[in-house]
Amino acid sequence: MVFQKLTKGIMKIIIPEKPRENLDQTLRNTEPKIASILDKSLNNYDLNINEIKKLFETKNLNALIATADELRFRQTGNIVTYVVTRNINFTNVCIKRCGFCAFSREYKESEGYFIPISEIVTRAKEAQKLGATEICIQAGLAPKMKGNLYNEICLAVKKALPKLHIHAFSPEEVLYGSLRSKQNIYDYLSNLKDSGVDSLPGTSAEILVQKIRDKISPGRISVEKWKEVITTAHKLKIPTTSTIMFGHIESSLDRAIHLNLIKNIQIKTNGFTEFVPLNFIRSEAPMFTKKIIKMIPRSNKTDSIKMHSISRIVLGNHIPNLQVSWVKEGFEFAQTLLKCGVNDLGGTLINESISTSAGSKYGQLASPKILKKLARNSGKIPAERYTTYKLKKIFKDPEKDTLHPLDNLTSSTQKQLGSYFEMIKSSKFKYEFNANKNVS
Ligand code: SF4
Numbered sequence: 115m116v117f118q119k120l121t122k123g124i125m126k127i128i129i130p131e132k133p134r135e136n137l138d139q140t141l142r143n144t145e146p147k148i149a150s151i152l153d154k155s156l157n158n159y160d161l162n163i164n165e166i167k168k169l170f171e172t173k174n175l176n177a178l179i180a181t182a183d184e185l186r187f188r189q190t191g192n193i194v195t196y197v198v199t200r201n202i203n204f205t206n207v208c209i210k211r212c213g214f215c216a217f218s219r220e221y222k223e224s225e226g227y228f229i230p231i232s233e234i235v236t237r238a239k240e241a242q243k244l245g246a247t248e249i250c251i252q253a254g255l256a257p258k259m260k261g262n263l264y265n266e267i268c269l270a271v272k273k274a275l276p277k278l279h280i281h282a283f284s285p286e287e288v289l290y291g292s293l294r295s296k297q298n299i300y301d302y303l304s305n306l307k308d309s310g311v312d313s314l315p316g317t318s319a320e321i322l323v324q325k326i327r328d329k330i331s332p333g334r335i336s337v338e339k340w341k342e343v344i345t346t347a348h349k350l351k352i353p354t355t356s357t358i359m360f361g362h363i364e365s366s367l368d369r370a371i372h373l374n375l376i377k378n379i380q381i382k383t384n385g386f387t388e389f390v391p392l393n394f395i396r397s398e399a400p401m402f403t404k405k406i407i408k409m410i411p412r413s414n415k416t417d418s419i420k421m422h423s424i425s426r427i428v429l430g431n432h433i434p435n436l437q438v439s440w441v442k443e444g445f446e447f448a449q450t451l452l453k454c455g456v457n458d459l460g461g462t463l464i465n466e467s468i469s470t471s472a473g474s475k476y477g478q479l480a481s482p483k484i485l486k487k488l489a490r491n492s493g494k495i496p497a498e499r500y501t502t503y504k505l506k507k508i509f510k511d512p513e514k515d516t517l518h519p520l521d522n523l524t525s526s527t528q529k530q531l532g533s534y535f536e537m538i539k540s541s542k543f544k545y546e547f548n549a550n551k552n553v554s
Contacts, residue, residue, distance in 0.1 A: 137180045144177040152181045155427045160377065163370045169424050170366035175416065182423035182430075182455030189426075189434040190457040193508065194489035195499040198482065198520065199248040199281070199461035200241035203468060204229040204267070206538070207545045208254030210286075212331035213401030214320070214362065214394060216472040218254045219545075225538040226545035228256065228552070231270050233543070238271050240531065241464065242278050244519045248501045250461065251282035252315060252468075258553040261295025265309040272310035279312045279501045285343035286318035286335045294554075299346050307352055313501055314347050316356040316386065322375050323368045329407060330362060341379065348385025353502060356386045356433065360421050361394040362401075362409055369421070373428045380432040387503055388435035388458060391421045393442040397473030418443060419454050426455025435503055441469040444476045445488060452492035458499075459485045462520055467534040478533060482518040 141149045151165045161169075169178065207226040208218035219226040229237075238249050251267065260266075264283055271280055283291065283306070292302035320327060322337045335343075347354050356376045360369060380386050393414070396402040402409060426436050437458040440448040448459060462485070466478040482498065486509055489496035497508040509515060523531075537543060 137184050140176050140180040144174050145172070148172045148174055148177060152177055152427065155431075156181060156184065158431055160431070161428055163367070163374050166370035166373055166424065166428055167366045169427065170369050170420065175419055175423075178420060178423040178427070179454050182426040183453055185426050185430045186436070186455045186457055189430045192494050193497050193505070194452060194457055194459060194492070194494040195435075195497050195503065195505070196459040196480075196482065196485040196489075197248055197461045197499050197501055198244075198246045198518070199250055199501075200237065200244075200246050200464040201250045201252075201461075201466055202229070202234055202237050203253050203465070203534075204234055204251065205253045205256050205545065205549070206467070206471075207256050207549070209257050210255060210331070210333055211400070212334055213406055214330055214359065214399045216398035216400065217468045219538075221257055221545055221549070224544075227537050227540070227543040228545045228548040229543055230548050230551070231267055234267055235270050235274050237465075238275055238278060242275050244464075244523075246278070246462070246464070247506065248279040248281050248461070250315065250463075251280065252284055252287065252317065255287065255290045256549060256553060259290070259294050260552050260554045261291065261297075263552050264291045264311075265305060268306065268310035280310055281313045281315060281501050282311055284315050284318040285340045288314065288343045288347075289335050289339055299343055300350075303343070303346055303350055303352065307350055311352065313387070314344075314352060314354040316344060316354045316390075319357050319372075320359040321364045321368050322372045323364070326364050326368055330401060337375075341375075344385070345379060345383055348379075348383035351385075353385050353387050355388050355390060355437075356380075357390045357392055358421070358425075359392045359394050361412060361414070361417055362396075363407055364410070369424075373425065377429055377432055380429070386433050387501070388437050389425055389429050389433050390437040390439060390460070391418070391425055392439055393418050393421075395442060395469060395472040395474050399472055415447060418447070418451065422451050422456055423454045430455070439469075440480055440485075440488075441466050441474050441476055445480070445484060449488045449492050452489065452494060458503075459488060464520070464531060465534070467537070470534045479520070479531075481520045481523075483515075483521040486512075486515065 205228040206219050207221045292299050324337050401407045435458050436456050437460050438448045438451045438456045462480050464479050486496040498506040
């Protein structure tokens, strides 16, 4: 890989088509202590925290990328996957005030909304009609929420759409539900599974180092509780994703501790379906706009290449699927990251709200046509998958592509699907009118 300096501070990144051919040469040109760590990972040995930290501190991106791409090829081949899914963030009203969160509102605020269960079911039906195999439900922690609200949502969706996969409720929400229903986490998750939840998002992880969490989100679910929810879900055979939110105040050591912890959980439970690095979007985050905490200075793109490459190097042997978030990185750069260890483009999302509220400018929907194009432009074969990574369809020949229902949405269907900005302005879903039946 070559970095060409264009103008002061701006680098154009040129990545060769087949970095694997250059791997040996690249490693020979790499400082020996980094080359030997990379060599260890290429020989399928796990790296320790100190070695992972050193990778985050190296300036040698070429070696990280070439190693990550080789491991990606060995572990997942040339298929790049995506899932057709719809996000339903049913309320933005939340009792917490995480410093990085631009999505949440207080219940009295005019922009607070609450989508009732009947409307969640309507949206799930629309999603399935448009070809979705999954809905992803996550939301704020509504004040005084009924302890069984999440169960009721799942039961209603499953009654209407028994085959639709429900990917729902972060560890923070599971903990809140268990507290509101006065159940321990095992019983609560067990009931949630019986109600229809199929998998959990492994969000609310941010950085799994308590002192960092205490600074960016005091009162957020603790590292110990996050681990308890995730490992209990795995014990109950509820798979989860795993994530990291990077690029705020965390150090290389904090990142290394986080990756190591995720790896160790996976070795014990094998319950993670994928790992997703989430690039922190600063522009609307309260801890940035209010200058509450000093952020680390960084080059966004270089840092993102590093995080995705190192995630593949550290975790790929145990969690073969590494996802890029197109919402955070944008389509063009997501395509670049497909050469840095990534093998999954995430979901179509349809109604992305959380990153949009934080200032992401990359939209709320990615059609299958766009995702296939990103994969092919990167020399890979696109495939639609289910939530669990079982492949639904491989699209080997572009000539044989047919249009997916999401590829040619009319403007009236798009309007009907709604947007985050319409939602916070609309009177129909105002929190004060809709939340009453769902609080105790
Ligand atoms: S991140 Fe979640 S828990 Fe924290 S304020 Fe936002 S919605 Fe609430």
